[in-house]
Amino acid sequence: MAGELSPIDKAKFVAAKRAAQYVEDGMRVGLGTGSTAAWLVRCLGEMVRDDGLRIKGVPTSSRTAALAREVGIEVISLDEAKWLDLTIDGADEFDGDLNLIKGGGGALLQEKIVATASDQMVVIADVGKEVETLGAFPLPIEVIPFGWQTTQALVEETLISMDVLGRTSTLRMNGEVPFVTDEGNHILDLHLNRIGNARQLALVINQMPGVVENGLFIDICDAVVIGYGDGRVEVRDINEGTVATERLDFVETDNLFSDLSD
Numbered sequence: 001m002a003g004e005l006s007p008i009d010k011a012k013f014v015a016a017k018r019a020a021q022y023v024e025d026g027m028r029v030g031l032g033t034g035s036t037a038a039w040l041v042r043c044l045g046e047m048v049r050d051d052g053l054r055i056k057g058v059p060t061s062s063r064t065a066a067l068a069r070e071v072g073i074e075v076i077s078l079d080e081a082k083w084l085d086l087t088i089d090g091a092d093e094f095d096g097d098l099n100l101i102k103g104g105g106g107a108l109l110q111e112k113i114v115a116t117a118s119d120q121m122v123v124i125a126d127v128g129k130e131v132e133t134l135g136a137f138p139l140p141i142e143v144i145p146f147g148w149q150t151t152q153a154l155v156e157e158t159l160i161s162m163d164v165l166g167r168t169s170t171l172r173m174n175g176e177v178p179f180v181t182d183e184g185n186h187i188l189d190l191h192l193n194r195i196g197n198a199r200q201l202a203l204v205i206n207q208m209p210g211v212v213e214n215g216l217f218i219d220i221c222d223a224v225v226i227g228y229g230d231g232r233v234e235v236r237d238i239n240e241g242t243v244a245t246e247r248l249d250f251v252e253t254d255n256l257f258s259d260l261s262d
């Protein structure tokens with residue numbers, strides 16, 4: 001129940017609950033992936049069930065698709081939707097320009113495609129995700145399995161030539177075997193510490209053969225809803241800066257707080 005949630009889970013929950021207010025009847029909504037986005041899907045499921053909200057959801061991973069169906073959200077594919085009114089998703093880091101690192105859960109490819117196909121992207125995050133400069137969180141890049149070690153070597157050589165700090169990368173593992181994304185690819189995590197020019201880095205990485213996509217989301221996010229462990233939320237808009245700071249009450253319902261899994 002809510003009283004047993006850790007401060008970080010409360011922060012994620014209030015961010016998700018506040019962001020759910022962006023969703024209007026009839027919208028086509030991109031549903032993000034991760035522990036914060038899972039709260040959002042639960043909140044929307046409750047609104048569908050209790051308030052009669054009618055939405056069509058486009059999930060960004062098989063995990064989110066399963067959860068959305070479980071809570072009663074109508075799920076359609078991106079190609080069926082064609083264009084989305086709104087996407088709400090989590091992030092691993094966001095900076096003052098609302099640029100992001102995403103992909104900690106391995107869903108960055110579908111997430112970027114879905115967010116880019118949306119009129120608006122709203123990110124939900126606990127306050128610990130805010131950084132001055134992106135890069136403390138390892139930057140995920142999705143690579144095809146064929147020749148992944150060659151791709152890794154190319155990525156590392158290129159980063160060295162660009163004089164990017166860090167320079168090491170690791171293949172993401174799932175126990176003893178390489179992690180496999182929903183698209184059948186692998187993830188390399190780049191340990192950069194600090195990304196001086198995220199825009200340039202994103203372009204350079206995506207030009208390398210074998211790389212499918214990187215976890216830098218530049219100029220895609222329109223607003224971040226930041227949650228705090230004491231129930232406060234802050235809405236930061238790319239055009240208007242901080243537009244609202246408020247406190248949300250926790251609503252303890254079995255639907256939201258039982259068996260929550262990412």
Ligand SMILES: O=C[C@H](O)[C@H](O)[C@H](O)COP(=O)(O)O
Nearest residue numbers: 034035036103104105106107
């Ligand atoms: O691939 C996963 C996504 O980009 C997530 O949205 C991101 O990793 C944040 O996840 P969480 O809300 O669990 O911190």
